Amino acid sequence: MKPWPYPRWLAHRGAGKLAPENTLAAFRLGASHGYAAFECDVKLSQDGEAFLLHDDTLERTTSGQGSPAKQTWAELARLDAGGWHSPGYAAEPLPRLAQIAAFCQANGCALNIEIKPCPGEEARTGEQVAHDAARLWAGAAVPPLLSSFKPEALRAAQAAEPALPRALLLDTLWDGWETTAEQLGAVAVITNWRLMDAALIQRLHGHGWRALVYTVNDASVAQQLFDAGLDGLITDAVDLLRPD
Ligand code: G3P
Ligand code: MG
Numbered sequence: 001m002k003p004w005p006y007p008r009w010l011a012h013r014g015a016g017k018l019a020p021e022n023t024l025a026a027f028r029l030g031a032s033h034g035y036a037a038f039e040c041d042v043k044l045s046q047d048g049e050a051f052l053l054h055d056d057t058l059e060r061t062t063s064g065q066g067s068p069a070k071q072t073w074a075e076l077a078r079l080d081a082g083g084w085h086s087p088g089y090a091a092e093p094l095p096r097l098a099q100i101a102a103f104c105q106a107n108g109c110a111l112n113i114e115i116k117p118c119p120g121e122e123a124r125t126g127e128q129v130a131h132d133a134a135r136l137w138a139g140a141a142v143p144p145l146l147s148s149f150k151p152e153a154l155r156a157a158q159a160a161e162p163a164l165p166r167a168l169l170l171d172t173l174w175d176g177w178e179t180t181a182e183q184l185g186a187v188a189v190i191t192n193w194r195l196m197d198a199a200l201i202q203r204l205h206g207h208g209w210r211a212l213v214y215t216v217n218d219a220s221v222a223q224q225l226f227d228a229g230l231d232g233l234i235t236d237a238v239d240l241l242r243p244d
Pocket of ligand 2 (some may be wrong): 013039040042114
């Protein structure tokens, strides 16, 4: 397997349970708990700005409505992405990927960018996010790890910036996932933690892929999986699980 520069513990959506997910406030909170690696969800505005948001629509985590893919960055930048969480985070904005890149590099943190395209935007998002990531982390010792549940998005990222590391995300072990990961030149496979066990870790390592899971919030599950050879774990529980 290739050298693996990423910490074992990654905070999910920034650290998005105690602070509003996928905001700079969440990253600051995760870092204050000792986390040096983060996962976040990235998609594109209508005019091609890469920014952080999990859902395909704005309602749950912002003051906006509808699809972000149909709105310009100037419109999205005015939204409140924190008030839904708690009043203390009111007026927290949606962050651009560029701001997260600056925060992570200033604080020596690694980033796993989950490419989370709005429906129909897979190739466009994969290509744009890869180009942005290569530019924003140019010369960095540890590049961002690009991941996605969508092979099409990873294929576009691979074509755009082949040198950036890629990971295939799996919520099920669907037919052909190993061939797909091979074709994508993946360095890692990140599964739902319920799919992962010692046998799957060995199988992944046999291909030369690192084995990671999302989203583990239980210390005993984390310990079992690390004992079985797991390479990394994404968690919400930044206040309970101490990174080592
Ligand atoms: O990147 C892994 C994890 O974030 C996948 O689940 O829905 O939180 O993006 P989700
Ligand atoms: Mg995610």
